Amino acid sequence: MHYAELLKAREELTGPGGAFEIIEADILGNRIRTYKNAPPSVREVWLSTLQFADRPYLVYQDERLTYGEAHEIANSTANWLLAQGVKPGDRVAIAMRNYPEWMLIYWACLAVGITVVGMNAWWTAEEMDYGLSDSAPKVLFLDAERLARVQEKPDMVKGMQLVGVRIPDMPAGLIDWSVVAAHGGALPEVTVDPDSDACIFYTSGTTGFPKGAQLTHRGCVSNLFNMLFAGASSALAVERATGVSPPAEPPIPVTLITTPLFHVTANNCGAYATTAAGGKLVLMYRWEAGEALRIIEKERVSSMSGVPVMARELINHPDFEKTDTSSLLALAGGGAQVPPDLVLKIEKQVATARPSTGYGMTETCGIITSVSGDFFVDKPDSAGPAxxxxxxxxxxxxxxxxxxxxxxxxxxxGSSVIKGYINRPEATAASITDGWLHTGDVARIDEDGFIFIVDRKKDMVLRGGENIYCAEVESSIYRHNGVAECCVFGVPDDRLGEEVGVAVVAKPGEALSAEAVREHCAAIMAKHKVPRYIWMLDEPLPRNASGKFLKRELRDKLTPKVSA
Known part of the structure; x- marks a missing residue:
C-alpha cells in the first residue's frame, strides 16, 4: 500500500509554503494547530461562491436555485434580521426539515456574524422548549410541523419573532418567509471574529438535557480545510504511487444530502465542501432508498454521504441494478463506524464509486479523521489518520x-474543537482539558498514524448515527411515577447499528406494562430515543459494590432473547 507516499504528501501539503500549511497560534487561551491560509470566518467562504452565480446550487424536488439567486435571498434575510434589531453575536434558531430555506438562513446569519441555533427537528414540544429557553434566540424560523409543537406549549416562544416557512395557512403572529426573502439590499459590511460562535448545535446530554455546543467560525472553516486536505493528500499519494494523474479539471460535485442539516455530518461536511467548490446540493424530504436512487440518476449525483445504513440500503435496494449510478464517485458513511463488510461491498458493487468515511463529532465541528479509496479498502476497520x-x-x-x-x-x-457548551461551564470543564477534547471513544493509533475506534467510553447508544445518552433516557423514564428502577443500554441492530433497550422494575403494587412505559417516553422525548426493547423485570436490577447498575451483565443476559 501507499502509506509512505501518503505520509510524504501530508508533510508537503502542510509544510512551509504548502496549500494546507499548518501553524501554531494562541487561540482562546491555548496554543493549537490551525491553517495559515484559511479565511478568517465563514463569511469569506460564502462570499467566495459569488463566482458561481450562474451555476445550480440548491435542488429540492422540482425547485432549483442558482448561487446568484441564493445570494440574493441570503442578503435579503441578513438585512431583514438586522432591521429587526438582531445584532452580530445574537442568536437565530432554525427549526425545520431540510428545505432550501435552511441553508439560505444559515449562510445569511453567519455572513453577518449572527449565530445560528440548529434545532433538532425530531424534538418533542418539551425538548424544543428546553432548547429555546437554553439558547434564547431572538428570531425563530420554523415549518408547519415545528409550529404544531410550539402550539402545544406557546410560552416557549415568548418574546421571539416567528417566521413561518412553507406553512400553507399562516396563523396570526407569524411573519411569512416571503416577506423576509423579498426584503432586498446588498450584504452589509461586517467584520466577523474568527472565534465567535458560528452556530449552536445540540448534542445529547449525559444528565438528561442536551448540551448546546459552540461551533466557532474558525472551527467550521478548519473543518472545511480538513475535508479538502483529506481529498488532496489521498489523491497526491495515489498519483505518486501509481503514476495515474487525477483529471486536470475536477468534476463539479453534486451531493445528495440525506441526514438532517442540524448535524455536522450534513451541514459542516456535506454542505460546506460542496458549496465551497461551487457544486450542487440536492435535498430530500426524508430518506428513502428508492427515492435516493431516482435522484442519483436524475441529478447525476457524484457523492452521497449519510450514516452507513443508508449506503447499505441503497446497494441492497431492488432498483439498484436497474438505476444508472455511473455518476457516483464516492459513497460515504459518517456519524457511525462503517462496518468492514460494507466497505468491501461498496468497492465491489458500485462500479464508479469508492468507499469513504470520516470519524468526528459535533464537538470538533465535523471530522477528526478521514479515509477513502485504496486506504479504506486496505484498512476497512480503520477511521483513517487524524x-x-x-x-x-x-x-x-x-x-x-x-x-x-x-x-x-x-x-x-486543534482549531476545530468547540469553544464549549453554552450555559454549562461544568460540562465544558469535564470535556475539555487545556484545549484537549475527551472524545469518549476508546481507540488505538497504528504505525501509519491510522486511528482505530475499538470501544465507547461514554454511556450511550449510537442509533443510525444519532448519539442517545442512556442517562438522558433513564431520567425521562424515571419521571413515570410507577418506575422504581430502570437501566438503558444499546441492543445490536443490523440496520441501525444499535437500538435503545431498557430494563424496568416497577414500584411495588404498580401494574406497569412495557406499552405504558413506551407511551410515557413517546410523550416527552424524540421518537428515535424511545426504547424499542423494554423488559419488565420482577427482581431488583443487579448492582456492583458501589451501587451502580451492572449494565453489561443486564445487556448480555437480555439481548440474546431479542429478535429484530
Missing part, C-alpha cells in the same frame, strides 16, 4: 498518554 489541524493521543484513565498501538481514550486538540 486531520492536520489536530493533535491526537490515546490516554489512560489518569490522562497519561499510552504507548504506540496501545488502547486508550482518544483525546484531540
Amino acid at each position: 486531520m492536520p489541524s489536530f493533535e491526537a493521543k490515546c490516554v489512560d484513565d489518569n490522562g497519561k498518554t499510552v504507548g504506540p498501538g496501545e488502547v486508550g481514550e482518544l483525546w484531540v486538540r
Whole structure:
C-alpha cells in the first residue's frame, strides 16, 4: 500500500509554503494547530461562491436555485434580521426539515456574524422548549410541523419573532418567509471574529438535557480545510504511487444530502465542501432508498454521504441494478463506524464509486479523521489518520498518554474543537482539558498514524448515527411515577447499528406494562430515543459494590432473547 507516499504528501501539503500549511497560534487561551491560509470566518467562504452565480446550487424536488439567486435571498434575510434589531453575536434558531430555506438562513446569519441555533427537528414540544429557553434566540424560523409543537406549549416562544416557512395557512403572529426573502439590499459590511460562535448545535446530554455546543467560525472553516486536505493528500499519494494523474479539471460535485442539516455530518461536511467548490446540493424530504436512487440518476449525483445504513440500503435496494449510478464517485458513511463488510461491498458493487468515511463529532465541528479509496479498502476497520489541524493521543484513565498501538481514550486538540457548551461551564470543564477534547471513544493509533475506534467510553447508544445518552433516557423514564428502577443500554441492530433497550422494575403494587412505559417516553422525548426493547423485570436490577447498575451483565443476559 501507499502509506509512505501518503505520509510524504501530508508533510508537503502542510509544510512551509504548502496549500494546507499548518501553524501554531494562541487561540482562546491555548496554543493549537490551525491553517495559515484559511479565511478568517465563514463569511469569506460564502462570499467566495459569488463566482458561481450562474451555476445550480440548491435542488429540492422540482425547485432549483442558482448561487446568484441564493445570494440574493441570503442578503435579503441578513438585512431583514438586522432591521429587526438582531445584532452580530445574537442568536437565530432554525427549526425545520431540510428545505432550501435552511441553508439560505444559515449562510445569511453567519455572513453577518449572527449565530445560528440548529434545532433538532425530531424534538418533542418539551425538548424544543428546553432548547429555546437554553439558547434564547431572538428570531425563530420554523415549518408547519415545528409550529404544531410550539402550539402545544406557546410560552416557549415568548418574546421571539416567528417566521413561518412553507406553512400553507399562516396563523396570526407569524411573519411569512416571503416577506423576509423579498426584503432586498446588498450584504452589509461586517467584520466577523474568527472565534465567535458560528452556530449552536445540540448534542445529547449525559444528565438528561442536551448540551448546546459552540461551533466557532474558525472551527467550521478548519473543518472545511480538513475535508479538502483529506481529498488532496489521498489523491497526491495515489498519483505518486501509481503514476495515474487525477483529471486536470475536477468534476463539479453534486451531493445528495440525506441526514438532517442540524448535524455536522450534513451541514459542516456535506454542505460546506460542496458549496465551497461551487457544486450542487440536492435535498430530500426524508430518506428513502428508492427515492435516493431516482435522484442519483436524475441529478447525476457524484457523492452521497449519510450514516452507513443508508449506503447499505441503497446497494441492497431492488432498483439498484436497474438505476444508472455511473455518476457516483464516492459513497460515504459518517456519524457511525462503517462496518468492514460494507466497505468491501461498496468497492465491489458500485462500479464508479469508492468507499469513504470520516470519524468526528459535533464537538470538533465535523471530522477528526478521514479515509477513502485504496486506504479504506486496505484498512476497512480503520477511521483513517487524524486531520492536520489536530493533535491526537490515546490516554489512560489518569490522562497519561499510552504507548504506540496501545488502547486508550482518544483525546484531540486543534482549531476545530468547540469553544464549549453554552450555559454549562461544568460540562465544558469535564470535556475539555487545556484545549484537549475527551472524545469518549476508546481507540488505538497504528504505525501509519491510522486511528482505530475499538470501544465507547461514554454511556450511550449510537442509533443510525444519532448519539442517545442512556442517562438522558433513564431520567425521562424515571419521571413515570410507577418506575422504581430502570437501566438503558444499546441492543445490536443490523440496520441501525444499535437500538435503545431498557430494563424496568416497577414500584411495588404498580401494574406497569412495557406499552405504558413506551407511551410515557413517546410523550416527552424524540421518537428515535424511545426504547424499542423494554423488559419488565420482577427482581431488583443487579448492582456492583458501589451501587451502580451492572449494565453489561443486564445487556448480555437480555439481548440474546431479542429478535429484530
